[in-house]
Amino acid sequence: MTQPALPYDPLGIAVDLIRCPSVTPADAGALAVLERYLAPLGFTCERMRFSAEGTPDIDNLYARLGSGQPHFCFAGHTDVVPVGEASAWTVDPFAADVKAGRLYGRGAADMKSAIAAFVAAAQRVAVDGFQGSISLLITGDEEGPGINGTKKMLERLAARGETIDHCLVGEPTCVERLGDTIKVGRRGSINGWLTVTGTQGHVAYPQLADNPVPTLLEMLRRLDAHLLDEGTDHFQPSNLEVTTVDVGNTATNVIPGSARATVNIRFNDLHTGASLDKWMRCVLDTVTAEMGGSYTFKTSVSGEAFITEPGAFSALIAEAAKEVTGITPELSTTGGTSDARFIRAHAPVVEFGLTNQTMHKADENAGVDDIARLADIYETVLRGYFAGRAGA
Incomplete structure (x- = not known):
């Protein structure tokens, strides 16, 4: 398969991911899309498949670049909720159409575009070099039972002595505009x-x-x-x-x-x-x-309530968001549960991604400019992190 052209375009990656109809528990090729972009950068890509009685088997992906510390992990999910009433959509939910500056499709907001933005950001940092490790912890079970995904992946990493220093989850956290909200905990x-x-x-x-x-x-x-x-x-x-x-x-x-x-x-x-x-x-x-x-x-x-006490890590993400968007984010714990509830037992975890106004709705969409700016924010976070500005 042809190697993707550099530099990576976050919109193009998001389009490729959305065109995989990965409704939980189906993978539908989404993880292979990520491998196609990550492997050429030197990421070691490891499929983790888990099963449990009474639940569907789930394919997950752990990809890591580097072996040293500090270890920055990006966590997310490629599975999406069902389309729902198809007649309520004005576009094909899995065609990834771009109209009037917005990318439409199931997963555009929650959260394939954020994964795409992080892959693009990681490519920029990888090309320049850094000291430490970058990883992606991607599950196909976040929208489902949550049994055969992130929790078991973290347990496997811990069992082999692999530690994460800080984790950023790409859930759609913003309310009205990109940059207005960072989640530092969940009820x-x-x-x-x-x-x-x-x-x-x-x-x-x-x-x-x-x-x-x-x-x-x-x-x-x-x-x-x-x-x-x-x-x-x-x-x-x-x-x-x-x-x-x-x-x-x-x-x-x-x-x-x-x-x-x-x-x-x-x-x-x-x-x-x-x-x-x-x-x-x-x-x-x-x-x-x-x-x-x-x-x-x-x-x-x-899930139990948790908070990552505001500090250098959340400040790094807030500063990156403000630098790109001009908005000072609110530190929030509102909303439902996410896989951060599993990660918090292993590493300090903060959530930041696109706006959540259309997630799980018909005609789910994300702004093309926002996807590009999110990649810029993630790049700024990574560069600041490996420069030691998060206590790393």
């Missing part, structure tokens, strides 16, 4: 599935039944009414949301035998998944003691 997330069991019966004879619905509603009222906290210096207040309530009763004259609900809590660093599980069960036990009945409750923590 945690815990889901809870609650089932209250009673006794089914005829509505005309309530004394012969035990209606679980009032008990469930009181449980949800108390959970929802509780003020978890008022936020911290770096985090907004934690919030509990009731996401489903379901009885499944199609009859108007039957008291149901069970009622179910699901809740989600997005929480800051004042809490842990375990502490919130304990609190919710205490509330449920109290209501059950007062009103009777029984319940089952299962929780799952998709």
Whole structure:
């Protein structure tokens, strides 16, 4: 295959990636595209394939240039969410059309363009030479279960003694304009599935039944009414949301035998998944003691809250963004979870990428100029990093 021409064009790389319909768990050739650009620069490209019972096998890519320290890692994902309602798109989601200065396609914002920008930036730095290592940790499982991707890749690196000094994740962090937001942490997330069991019966004879619905509603009222906290210096207040309530009763004259609900809590660093599980069960036990009945409750923590304390590394990225865009970024912890939740146990991690206004939407797109400027920002970050301006 013909070697890509130098210097690398981030738009061209993004187009190549978007034309791979890599909806989780499919790779669809996306990792091969990256290998085609990275291998000629001297990157050692290693496929990491992981599997687990009940989950799809996932192909991942770890590519590293250099073997010394400091080790700068860029983390991201080539998998994308499904197209959704195809008729809502005005373009082919995987054609990577450029119209009116914007690149359209699934993954344009989240986050194939950011990966392309980093590859272009790495090429510029590699040509000039540097002391240390640059790597890319690219998964195909970020939009999926998150089981056979970044977490297992990091575990494999750790098992063989390979360490990362700092990591930049290319998620779309900016809100209105490129450069306005850097993520230095994320809130945690815990889901809870609650089932209250009673006794089914005829509505005309309530004394012969035990209606679980009032008990469930009181449980949800108390959970929802509780003020978890008022936020911290770096985090907004934690919030509990009731996401489903379901009885499944199609009859108007039957008291149901069970009622179910699901809740989600997005929480800051004042809490842990375990502490919130304990609190919710205490509330449920109290209501059950007062009103009777029984319940089952299962929780799952998709990520704990974390923060990379603002310092030299976040300042390096903020300064690079301001130098290119003229905007001073806000340091934020808002938004959902990302694979940074796995990386934070291995290295200081900060997230910075394009605007997130169209991610996961029909006609997802990114500005062509923004993609070019993001490559400039990443290049500035890399040069500053290897000059020692991040404590590297």
